Amino acid sequence: MGKDNSVLLFVWIYFCNIFVSFATSPETTTIEPTPFSATFDNSTANSTDWMLDFSDIESKFALRTPDMPEDDMCYIVPGQSDTIKECEFNPENKTFIVIHGWTVTGMYESWVPKLVMALHEREPMANVIIVDWLTRAQQHYTTSAAYTKLVGRDVAKFVTWLQGEVDYPWERIHLLGYSLGAHVAGIAGLLTRSKINRITGLDPAGPSFEYADAQSTLSPDDANFVDVLHTNTRGSPDRSIGIQRPVGHIDIYPNGGTFQPGCDLQNTVKMIAFTGFQNMDQIVKCSHERSIHLFIDSLVNEHMQSFAYRCNSKDAFNKGMCLSCRKNRCNKVGYGVNKVRARRSSKMYLKTRGIMPYKVFHYQVKVHFFGKDKMSFTEQPMQISLYGLHGEKENIPYVLPSLATNTTVSFLLTTDVDIGELLMVKIQWEKDSLFRWSWWGTNTFHIRKIRVKSGETQAKVIFSAKEGEFAYMSQGGEPAVFVKSKEAQSSRKERKLHKLKMEGSSFKKDGE
Numbered sequence: 001m002g003k004d005n006s007v008l009l010f011v012w013i014y015f016c017n018i019f020v021s022f023a024t025s026p027e028t029t030t031i032e033p034t035p036f037s038a039t040f041d042n043s044t045a046n047s048t049d050w051m052l053d054f055s056d057i058e059s060k061f062a063l064r065t066p067d068m069p070e071d072d073m074c075y076i077v078p079g080q081s082d083t084i085k086e087c088e089f090n091p092e093n094k095t096f097i098v099i100h101g102w103t104v105t106g107m108y109e110s111w112v113p114k115l116v117m118a119l120h121e122r123e124p125m126a127n128v129i130i131v132d133w134l135t136r137a138q139q140h141y142t143t144s145a146a147y148t149k150l151v152g153r154d155v156a157k158f159v160t161w162l163q164g165e166v167d168y169p170w171e172r173i174h175l176l177g178y179s180l181g182a183h184v185a186g187i188a189g190l191l192t193r194s195k196i197n198r199i200t201g202l203d204p205a206g207p208s209f210e211y212a213d214a215q216s217t218l219s220p221d222d223a224n225f226v227d228v229l230h231t232n233t234r235g236s237p238d239r240s241i242g243i244q245r246p247v248g249h250i251d252i253y254p255n256g257g258t259f260q261p262g263c264d265l266q267n268t269v270k271m272i273a274f275t276g277f278q279n280m281d282q283i284v285k286c287s288h289e290r291s292i293h294l295f296i297d298s299l300v301n302e303h304m305q306s307f308a309y310r311c312n313s314k315d316a317f318n319k320g321m322c323l324s325c326r327k328n329r330c331n332k333v334g335y336g337v338n339k340v341r342a343r344r345s346s347k348m349y350l351k352t353r354g355i356m357p358y359k360v361f362h363y364q365v366k367v368h369f370f371g372k373d374k375m376s377f378t379e380q381p382m383q384i385s386l387y388g389l390h391g392e393k394e395n396i397p398y399v400l401p402s403l404a405t406n407t408t409v410s411f412l413l414t415t416d417v418d419i420g421e422l423l424m425v426k427i428q429w430e431k432d433s434l435f436r437w438s439w440w441g442t443n444t445f446h447i448r449k450i451r452v453k454s455g456e457t458q459a460k461v462i463f464s465a466k467e468g469e470f471a472y473m474s475q476g477g478e479p480a481v482f483v484k485s486k487e488a489q490s491s492r493k494e495r496k497l498h499k500l501k502m503e504g505s506s507f508k509k510d511g512e
Helices: 003-018 037-043 082-086 111-122 141-166 180-191 265-275 280-284 286-300 314-318 492-503
Strands: 060-064 095-099 127-132 173-178 198-202 225-229 250-254 307-310 330-332 346-350 361-369 376-388 392-404 407-415 422-429 444-447 449-454 460-465 471-474 480-484
Touching (some): 082 141, 095 111, 095 141, 095 180, 111 127, 111 286, 127 141, 141 180, 173 180, 173 286, 180 198, 225 286, 314 407, 330 346, 376 407, 392 407, 422 460, 422 471, 471 480
Parallel strands (some): 095 127, 095 173, 225 250, 250 346
Antiparallel strands (some): 060 127, 307 330, 307 346, 376 392, 376 422, 422 480, 444 471, 449 460, 460 480
């Protein structure tokens, strides 16, 4: 067995060992009753006496500061009012409550201090509280999943007590839950006496929750506004690491939500080569944890704000057909999201890079192909180059699923370079195989115009052949060149309204 195959086998075995607990049987696809479920059921009854009993709280609540983001130096203890002052909780500022997920090691993961630092960077005076439920989170997955009810109950008690002690405004509370922690946040929101302002679900866990009822999972009813990032939904329902169905007011699926750039096999082998196998858990959780880093990105790279677009399916999005911002069809991703509450959840999509900052610029490209002869191809490799006032991006690879005479093709193109106003486009048809040669002639399409729409600016531009009525695109030939047409008219009114919406009062800069 070769070296590369040995590495792949090791990675696969490691992956299976870590997530074997996720492989639940059809009979256990929802959270089963446990000896402590009756305790939770009592908390949903009409009586609120349970809120005043802090003796059964096992979770800990540590207030972390910018100068000590990695350590739990001070705990606010429910029922002990003096700890609020000792930990220097400031009732005049916002409060972020961060809830971790399932853990293999029983220790905080490396993202926790990173998120703490990012929150303080964006909101320097905020209270950042970490919920420590590591003991319960280290159990067999299904046991930890069931414990989310009791941890959510702990958080609800804590928030309600804290609010009552200092008369803290509910609108300043923001819960952020990752994986199982997202469902903890949802249950906490369900149980509090008043509505929590906002809950952000960071790739909520899928196994045991895909088909569970709203009282057991994160749901839109758990806060005034619930936004969710889905980054690892690969696999069949209830067996994917992240939950697949929408569970918020806005559910965002970066890169389709199934798999994230930079988490592929090639990067896995590179990480093993440089760091060995000690970071294997991070490799396995790469796409799952990307939800956290996308949120961190939204905090620290405000000038590189990513946008998501409402769409009925990721296939339609990949065709570039959903880049509209009319009637709240687009939104900021992460902290600065516009709080839009619709009758049903809005599923939104975007593309990202594999590293921070994750922002890319989205373009819909529409091309009509003419030809003297009837031709039809599938899976054709292209290279597209974009040139604008601010910069350029050359040789962007794209594979057209189908290419035929007398058809119009629409596809989504992205670039990590802000090229500004588009001025010129080039399309080159590559040879995909030595065996696709035509010894008796050249496959050539005629293209009169290209239509491009920018998702970020909402500009719609028509490009005409640089020379003559048509540009000619041949397999393996020179690029077809198109320049901004004199008849290109982007809707100034639409662009002005979009800019006002993105930068004006509709999108509050503080995200709250």
